[in-house]
Amino acid sequence: MSTGHTLSLHHGGAWVEVHLDTLADNIRAVRAVLPSCSDLIFVVKASAYGHGLLPIAEAAANVGVKWFGVAYLDEAVALRKILPEAKILVMGAVDARNAELMIRHRLTPVIVSAEHGALLAEAAGKCVGTLEAHLKVDSGMGRLGVSWQDAEAVLKDFQTDASLNIRGLMTHFATVEPSRPELASKQVERMLNIPVFKAGSLFRHASSSRAFLFHPEWDFDAVRAGISLYGYGADEDGLRFKTHPILEWKTRVMQVKQVPADFPVGYYSSWRSPAPTEIATIAVGYADGFKRLLSNRGHVLINGRRCGVVGRVSMNWVTVDVGADSGVKAGDEVVLIGRQGHESIWADEVAGLCSTIAYEVLTSINPAAERVYLG
Template identity: 30%
Template sequence: MALSRGHDPEGSSRVGLSLGIDLFFQAMNPSNQGEDPTRYGRAWVEINPAALQTNLDAVRDSVGPDVRVVPMVKADAYGLGVEQAVAILEGSAPSAYGVATVDEGVQLLALGIERPVMVYSPVPPGQVRQGVEQGLVLSVSSAAEAEAVGRAASGPAAPVQVEIDTGMGRAGLPAHEVGTWWPALRDDPRLSVVGVWTHLHSADEADLASGRAQIALFEEACGRLDGLDPGALIHVANSAGSLRLACSGANAVRPGYFLYGGHVGEGTPPPEAVVSLRARVALVREVAEGTTLGYGATYRAGGTERWASVAIGYGDGLPWALGNRGRALVRGRSVPIIGRISMDSTVVDVSDLDALAAGEAVTFIGSDGGAHIALDEVARVAGTIGYEILTGLSPRLPRVWDPLP
């Protein structure tokens, strides 16, 4: 079975969204409607679609024109908004899209996506039939999963991808037992194997030895898949693997985090910043020496200070761990976050700024003037990963997509 949803996946077809791309971004950005963008809520996420496209182009430049690209748009396109992200990614004619769950796949189909939609996480038994009936490409990593998909395939053979475990450990058929499981999958008339893949566990680490070992194991396993459809997707590389490791036996990559502005390891090109996180100053107050701040009173004014209470907190996805550790930008200058971050507010010390007023913008991720706070800096200071920062941005933050240039 060819990998398609009724057309050539490398063709020029486009998603059937109800809004054209230009009209869509006019609708998403209030500045395009004559409204002052400073009025866009108490806190918000700004997204640069041109940067998203630039990062995808960087992946294509790295892997070459003959390698197919499957952008990962799981978790609502890493928190940015899948409908908007796909409207941009469609311009590069990806071979397919990757998601984690059946529900995410169904959401893509509802947007009018015609390219194959690949579901990468194991599917609970109760959703297998829905996935098959919707035409999603489910991953199988056990005989039981393959049988469940086969039972649900009442019409044409169900398209599946085979996950091979080369060291990630959480799912996948054993790479060293290809002869045990492959004949049954290949010969099952209810199934059509349209892809084979594995996942690198340390492609973003400084030492790439384990990644190379995984690739060698995967290539050896793929060499034993006699009868595999020559059009099948064969892929190993996530964002880091796409930019740092070569797999001669692969014909596709599936970038994710890098597309959305995340740095993925030494020696990789710096991503264009896609996401900015901003909020408004709610009030400014002068405090005397000794004034305590926030839950636990973990900060005490060392003298007369000026504090700005900013309308964003951990309820919006700003990490609690940034309290007394992180920083923000105001008028292009770096200011410290003081005290613990509350659910709905954060305080910064603006003693060195004159005449700061309520309503001014504060940047927690992104650029202000010549200053910049990178997504991965925030993650490092908070003791987490940028993936968690992006996907943890609360739904109560509007996503404001900048207009395309």
């Protein structure tokens, strides 16, 4: 076995590059198909699906996005600081003790039950100003929200409340499957049975990316899109719109060693070289969000070539078979997600190998990794 020059890195090795120009293209692509009477609510929760909340929201606002959807209050307050004019929907069940903060920052909480609404109204009543809110209706997701049968009564309860003004009505689909349209249709049918929803007197939104892609008839007054704007799930020709991934995840080779046949690699020697080859150790591991399930099955790109992950993914390092006489050396750039030369690996491919979804792969990338914004 012989070892080449070794790269020493001062910080965690992996970093993220986000292409803001591609984000702008994605936003334009979805806006182009959305009727002018429907707004786009850009879902930027979970640090903009791992892309970084503030740079993403700022770039989106620069190309005309007015509405943003977050899960928690701290995200909303951070957004308000950089986007004084944005409309910010806080979709988690915000604690009523924060009513004053929400009024002061002009945030729109989502009411998830009659009790939650009552607490918000009571707390808002002690403040100067009115709290504008949306009501979440559970029409079949079984998660947050007032049941569709109770929605009209809950709306009536708050009709004359001076402190809490319910301006919007929303729901969320459990299943949007073009081959089984009846599942989401059932949810829409339940919503349309709510007279206020049918009348259209409140601001109505139901669709997230998949429903937006496959059901133009459900755009209502807004769609809440997340993953499609980050470039996933809408990459085929012939769909309503097409978007492209905006995030690349990269690291560097730390060391390359030439190994003979039958050379054991990694914890428990779960891989042995079938022939003489070169093993590159790269600076990423499961602590960075590189899933351990990629052990002996994932790929990365080095010098424009796909190289297999061999051995177990460890906490901070991954070993890769780069092949004999690879020319790969310490310091070479490695693409974990993204494009290099003619090859690409995207988060949905990685997700497929890990029995998960691109959302989880993207949001698992260590938030501490440097994010570089391009374009």
